[in-house]
Amino acid sequence: MKRASLLFARLSLMMFMQYMLFAIWWVPFAAYLANINITGARNAMLLSTMAIGCLASPFFGMLADRYFKANRILLVINLLNGMLLLIAGRLTDNNLLLVVLIFSMLLYMPTWALTNAITMTHIPSEKFPRIRVFGSIGWVAAGVFSLISVKLLNTGFDGTNIPFYYAGAASLIAGLLNLSLPETAPAGKGTKGNFADAFGLRTLRFLSDKNFAAFIILSFLSVMPFSMYWSYCSEFLLDRGFEFITVTMNTGQVAEMLIMLSIPFMLSKFGLRKTMILGLLAMVVRYAAFYLGVKFDASMTYFLGILVHGFIIGYFYTAGQIYVDKKMPPELKAQGQGFIFLVTWGAGLLISNFIARQIIDYYTEINESVKVYDWTSIWGITTIISAILMIAFVIFFRNTRE
Numbered sequence: 001m002k003r004a005s006l007l008f009a010r011l012s013l014m015m016f017m018q019y020m021l022f023a024i025w026w027v028p029f030a031a032y033l034a035n036i037n038i039t040g041a042r043n044a045m046l047l048s049t050m051a052i053g054c055l056a057s058p059f060f061g062m063l064a065d066r067y068f069k070a071n072r073i074l075l076v077i078n079l080l081n082g083m084l085l086l087i088a089g090r091l092t093d094n095n096l097l098l099v100v101l102i103f104s105m106l107l108y109m110p111t112w113a114l115t116n117a118i119t120m121t122h123i124p125s126e127k128f129p130r131i132r133v134f135g136s137i138g139w140v141a142a143g144v145f146s147l148i149s150v151k152l153l154n155t156g157f158d159g160t161n162i163p164f165y166y167a168g169a170a171s172l173i174a175g176l177l178n179l180s181l182p183e184t185a186p187a188g189k190g191t192k193g194n195f196a197d198a199f200g201l202r203t204l205r206f207l208s209d210k211n212f213a214a215f216i217i218l219s220f221l222s223v224m225p226f227s228m229y230w231s232y233c234s235e236f237l238l239d240r241g242f243e244f245i246t247v248t249m250n251t252g253q254v255a256e257m258l259i260m261l262s263i264p265f266m267l268s269k270f271g272l273r274k275t276m277i278l279g280l281l282a283m284v285v286r287y288a289a290f291y292l293g294v295k296f297d298a299s300m301t302y303f304l305g306i307l308v309h310g311f312i313i314g315y316f317y318t319a320g321q322i323y324v325d326k327k328m329p330p331e332l333k334a335q336g337q338g339f340i341f342l343v344t345w346g347a348g349l350l351i352s353n354f355i356a357r358q359i360i361d362y363y364t365e366i367n368e369s370v371k372v373y374d375w376t377s378i379w380g381i382t383t384i385i386s387a388i389l390m391i392a393f394v395i396f397f398r399n400t401r402e
Contacts, residue, residue, distance in 0.1 A: 007122060007123075007182060008123075008130075008131070010180050010181055010182065011118070011119050011122065011123070011131045011181075011182075012131055012134040013134070013177060013180075014074075014115055014118070014119075014174075014177070014178065014181060015115060015119070015131055015132060015133075015134040015135040015138065016134040016135065016137055016138035016141070017138060017170065017173065017174035017177060018078075018111055018112070018115050018135060018138070018174060019135035019136070019138040019139045020138030020139060020141050020142045020170060021078075021082075021138075021142075021167050021170035021171045021174055022108065022167070023138070023139040023142035023143075023246075023250070023253075024142040024145055024163050024166045024167040024170060025085065025163035025164050025166070025167040026050070027142065027234060027245070027246045027249050027250065028146075028157065028158040028159060028163055028234055028245055028246050029046075029047065029163075029234070030047060030231060030232055030233075030234040030235040030238075031158050031159040031234040031235060031237075031238045031245055032158075032159050032160065032161065032163075033046055033047070033235075034159070034235050034238055035159040035160075036094075038094060039361075040357070040361065041354075041357075042094065042098075043357060044353050044354045044356075044357035045098060046094075046097070046098055046101065047231045047232075047353050047357075048231075048349065048350045048353040048354070049098070049101040049102050049104070049105045050105050050109060050231075050345065050349060051345060051346055051347070051348070051349035051350030051351075051352075051353060052102055052105060052106065052346075052350060053102075053104075053105025053106045053107070053108055053109030053110070053346075054105075054109045054110075054341050054342055054344075054345040054346030054347075054349065054350075055106075055342060055346045055347070055350075056106045056107075056109065056110050057109060057110040057112075057113045057337075057338035057339075057341040057342050057345075057346065058335055058338035058339050058342055059110070059338070060073060060077075060110035060113070060114060060338065061110070061113055061114070061117070061334035061335040061336075061337060061338030061339075062334075062335055062338075063186075064114060064117060064184070064186060064334040065186055065187060065331060065332065065333070065334045065335055066186050066189065067186055067189070068186065069183055069184055069185055069186065070114050070117055070118045070121070070184040070186075070334065071118060071178060071181035071182065071183060071184045073114060074111055074114050074115070074118070074175075074178050074181070075175050075178035075179060075181075076175075077107045077108065077110070077111055077114075077175075078111070078171050078172070078174045078175030078178060079171075079172060079175035079176075080107050081104050081107045081108045081171045082168045082169065082170075082171030082172035082173075082174075082175060083168070083172075084100055084101075084103055084104040084107070084168075085104055085164050085165075085167045085168035085171060086164070086165060086168035086169075087100055088100045088101055088104065088161075088164045088168075089161045089162070089164030089165045089168065090161075108171075109341065109345065109346075110338065110341075112341055112345070113334065113337035113338040113340075113341045114334070114337075115135075116128070116132075116321055116325075116337045117184075117333055117334040117337050118181065118182075118184045119131045119132070120325050120333065121184050121187075121333075122182055122184070125322050125325045125326060126264055126267070126322075127264065128318075128321075128322060128325075129260045129261065129263040129264060129314070129318060130260075130261065130264075132260055132318060133256075133257050133260035133261055136253045136256040136257045136260055136310070136313075137253075137257055139250060139253040139256070140250045140253040140254050140257070142246065142250065143244075143246050143247040143250040145157065145163070145166045145246075146158060146244060146246040146247055147244075147247065149162055150244070157246065158234070158238075158243075158244070158245045158246055159238070159245075187330045187331050187333070202332055202335060203328065203332060203335060203336050203339040206327055206328075209327075210396075210398075211397055211398055212327060214393075214396040214397045214398075215320065215323065215397055216340075216343055218389060218392060218393050218396065218397065219317075219320055219340065219343055219344050219348070220343050220344065220347065220348045221348075221389055221392075222280065222283070222316070222344070222348075222389055223344050223345070223348030223349050223352045224348075224351075224352040224355060224356070224385060224389075225283060225287060225382045225385045225386040225389065226283065226312065226352070227348075227349055227352035227353050227355075227356050228287070228356045228359075228378070228379075228382045229286065229287075229305075229309075230349070231349075231353050231356065232356060232357075232360060233249060233306075234246075234249065235360075236290075236373075236375065237249070237302075239371070239373055239375075240299065240302070248303075248306065249306060251303065251306055251307060252306040252307055252308075252309030252310060253309065253310070255307045255308070255309065255310040255311075256309055256310030256313055256314060257310070258310065259310035259311055259313075259314035259315065260310070260314050260318065262314075263275070263314055263315070263318060263319060263322075266278075266315065266319075267319065267322070272319060272322075272323055273397060273398070275315045275319050276315060276316050276319050276320065276393065276397070277390065277393060277394060278311060278315045279311055279312050279313075279314065279315030279316025279317070279319065280312075280316055280386070280389060280390040280393055281311075281390055282308040282311030282312045282315065282316075283308075283312050283316075283386045283389075283390070284383060284386045284387050284390055285304070285305070285308050286304075286305040286306075286308050286309070286312070286386075287305065287379050287382040287383035287386050288383050289301040289302065289304040289305035289308075290302060290305045290375070290379040290382075290383075291376065291379035291380050291382075291383050293305070294375040294376050294379060295376050317344065320340065321337060321340060324336045324337060324339075324340045325337070359378055359381060359382075360373070360378055363375075363377045363378050
């Protein structure tokens with residue numbers, strides 16, 4: 001019993017640090033880019049460094065499945081990423097910032113799949129949300145750094161380069177804490193990897209299953225509306241006059257903590273399909289709330305759109321990761337997690353960021369050097385897209401064997 005509790009604590013701390021160190025700088029990043037006047041394609045490119053980073057997820061998954069212990073890979077990645085983030089905080093050249101953040105994210109983003117694989121190696125996948133919830137707690141805790149800077153140190157935070165320094169230090173600490181993780185040996189050790197493994201392409205054979213194919217395609221498409229919040233909501237809140245953007249957006253992660261804990265109950269009570277449909281319904285509610293809030297000048301509805309974040313992440317994306325874990329054989333579990341991250345947070349987010357940026361720019365005018373956004377049209381379009389995706393999922397995903 002004591003040993004199980006210690007394992008739970010070590011895995012929980014891993015999740016806490018891994019998500020906190022990213023949220024510290026990513027949540028206010030769009031506001032930072034707006035403050036230093038980076039717009040258009042360059043803006044979308046910088047916000048897509050996260051998506052580019054996900055392209056490396058299957059490669060690191062292959063390393064964890066075939067060659068190296070996943071916990072050791074995670075340790076090295078966090079130490080290298082910490083150094084890159086500290087460098088990013090000192091850069092004033094936008095081109096160098098882009099290069100450094102691309103390398104940083106190529107190292108960092110695979111850690112989401114790696115932490116999932118490490119956790120589900122040591123505990124049943126049905127109990128995974130109990131560990132994953134600490135990632136949400138870490139995300140919320142990232143907001144503390146904003147309060148420390150503004151209230152205690154009397155310095156700026158949102159819209160500045162300071163978050164990079166906090167995040168870099170947190171990543172170095174996370175790397176050192178990874179020394180306490182349980183040894184996670186490669187399940188496919190002795191099997192040679194190849195090009196297909198490096199990109200997670202062995203999982204493509206599962207696309208012959210129509211349900212799995214529908215899940216992958218609709219997960220990819222779902223990132224289009226999701227990215228409008230994920231990458232650009234801080235820009236929206238900055239335009240609407242919000243001061244503590246990081247803290248405001250992190251209220252969504254507070255709700256996410258409760259949602260994560262409810263996932264095992266939801267899966268056993270309603271099944272995977274209905275749970276994931278609820279996640280997509282929450283996405284429709286989010287953008288409808290933003291649309292109505294702008295249209296009727298009711299800023300309180302923005303908080304509804306933020307608070308449903310946990311339903312979307314938990315009931316759709318996390319439930320989807322559990323689905324993938326159950327579909328993959330042991331020697332492909334890390335690659336399977338890497339592949340779904342490649343599809344959603346990689347290729348999906350990369351393409352979606354540029355589409356979302358085009359929509360925002362199309363409905364933005366420059367009036368006497370001041371940006372005037374037509375958020376009513378922006379959120380209206382995003383609401384319609386979300387509704388269409390939810391309906392498509394109801395029609396095409398028929399997971400009858402759970």
